[in-house]
Amino acid sequence: xxxxxxxxxxxxxxxxxxxxxxxxxxxxxxxxxxxxxxxxxxxxxxxxxxxxxxxxxxxxxxxxxxxxxxxxxxxxxxxxxxxxxxxxxxxxxxxxxxxxxxxxxxxxxxxxxxxxxxxxxxxxxxxxxxxxxxxxxxxxxxxxxxxxxxxxxxxxxxxxxxxxxxxxxxxxxxxxxxxxxxxxxxxxxxxxxxxxxxxxxxxxxxxxxxxxxxxxxxxxxxxxxxxxxxxxxxxxx
Amino acid sequence: xxxxxxxxxxxxxxxxxxxxxxxxxxxxxxxxxxxxxxxxxxxxxxxxxxxxxxxxxxxxxxxxxxxxxxxxxxxxxxxxxxxxxxxxxxxxxxxxxxxxxxxxxxxxxxxxxxxxxxxxxxxxxxxxxxxxxxxxxxxxxxxxxxxxxxxxxxxxxxxxxxxxxxxxxxxxxxxxxxxxxxxxxxxxxxxxxxxxxxxxxxxxxxxxxxxxxxxxxxxxxxxxxxxxxxxxxxxxx
Numbered sequence: 001x002x003x004x005x006x007x008x009x010x011x012x013x014x015x016x017x018x019x020x021x022x023x024x025x026x027x028x029x030x031x032x033x034x035x036x037x038x039x040x041x042x043x044x045x046x047x048x049x050x051x052x053x054x055x056x057x058x059x060x061x062x063x064x065x066x067x068x069x070x071x072x073x074x075x076x077x078x079x080x081x082x083x084x085x086x087x088x089x090x091x092x093x094x095x096x097x098x099x100x101x102x103x104x105x106x107x108x109x110x111x112x113x114x115x116x117x118x119x120x121x122x123x124x125x126x127x128x129x130x131x132x133x134x135x136x137x138x139x140x141x142x143x144x145x146x147x148x149x150x151x152x153x154x155x156x157x158x159x160x161x162x163x164x165x166x167x168x169x170x171x172x173x174x175x176x177x178x179x180x181x182x183x184x185x186x187x188x189x190x191x192x193x194x195x196x197x198x199x200x201x202x203x204x205x206x207x208x209x210x211x212x213x214x215x216x217x218x219x220x221x222x223x224x225x226x227x228x229x230x231x232x233x234x235x236x237x
Numbered sequence: 238x239x240x241x242x243x244x245x246x247x248x249x250x251x252x253x254x255x256x257x258x259x260x261x262x263x264x265x266x267x268x269x270x271x272x273x274x275x276x277x278x279x280x281x282x283x284x285x286x287x288x289x290x291x292x293x294x295x296x297x298x299x300x301x302x303x304x305x306x307x308x309x310x311x312x313x314x315x316x317x318x319x320x321x322x323x324x325x326x327x328x329x330x331x332x333x334x335x336x337x338x339x340x341x342x343x344x345x346x347x348x349x350x351x352x353x354x355x356x357x358x359x360x361x362x363x364x365x366x367x368x369x370x371x372x373x374x375x376x377x378x379x380x381x382x383x384x385x386x387x388x389x390x391x392x393x394x395x396x397x398x399x400x401x402x403x404x405x406x407x408x409x410x411x412x413x414x415x416x417x418x419x420x421x422x423x424x425x426x427x428x429x430x431x432x433x434x435x436x437x438x439x440x441x442x443x444x445x446x447x448x449x450x451x452x453x454x455x456x457x458x459x460x461x462x463x464x465x466x467x468x469x470x471x472x473x474x
Binding site: 110206218 | 443451
């Protein structure tokens, strides 16, 4: 397999649910596994967007900054950009954009990256404040999220689709973040509508799940929450 | 990461449930990802054991033979052997052997290989007959399994532990196969008791899930069986 066929993930999504927010991989190490992606920062400190080998953090205050190589992340997805399906679209809602993918391609059972570069008539994001130990569960932390809205904003929407089967390992379905071209707006995307832009898809044959097996909290945690599905949906959608 | 830190899997377990038994990876390609492992053969034809870079098939008739490089598998797990936890045990049941691992090590949230080389006071295995298209679902195919029993048998028990979180991607919990030293007995292990032998454990930081994304049946299949957990437990335990 080529490196472009691999979606790399540091951490399993279920570790965030009970509150394991301490960073367990450096940004410099994460970037050896991909130049494009999304994630969160140490302490669940905001939302992360990785573009062209640079990691940006959108904080709970809505501020965007580039992260340094030695900062840590508890959870992130990256891949090496090599989108093979590019097409132009305009004036479409998020639902229409996402549904047309499955009408055109049989991608429901595979992981793929989803990116739109263009101008958005509307984007609504959220970002969570940095949490302090002892960390609250994700459902509790998500209550402190801040909502940000922008109209007619130029930028990049980037993220992934994971099949339902992998809920718990990932946040199943589409999971996308946003960063505006002027670096003044971004976050975990709740709603969006495209004015005009280029959509790119990149499918993966391989999903490389990397676990923080040297982290004592991770190895001793109870990750089998009977309400895992609900907790993830409430916090991530 | 070193290659010994990776558990490689071809196929997701959920694809076997509706009956996607056609082989989608050659044995020669599989062996580039590991020298040790378990799996099944094209058409769900028996049970596979991989030891020291050689793949053996135990058929529904209980016959053992070495597989050729160009044969295909729909589902298999392999890794490069580098067991770091070795210890001798005698006169223990499978339950006692498996439970003591978690008393000694905090391994519940990670993938690990589990191998015992020794003499077993009792081993009970099953092997499924090769299925013919149109393939029946796994629950139906498992009804045609043959049960084999052996007492005081020398051989190798090999397989994996996967955390509950990954049920559907894998068969969660312990999933082990057996091959006797004389190559006259083996299969998917249902029950065993150890007389005397060496237990080896090898933990993995990385789980590499490889999907047959070029297989038209896989990409178009409905893998979201609402009874997936039950179907896997019924067929694999």
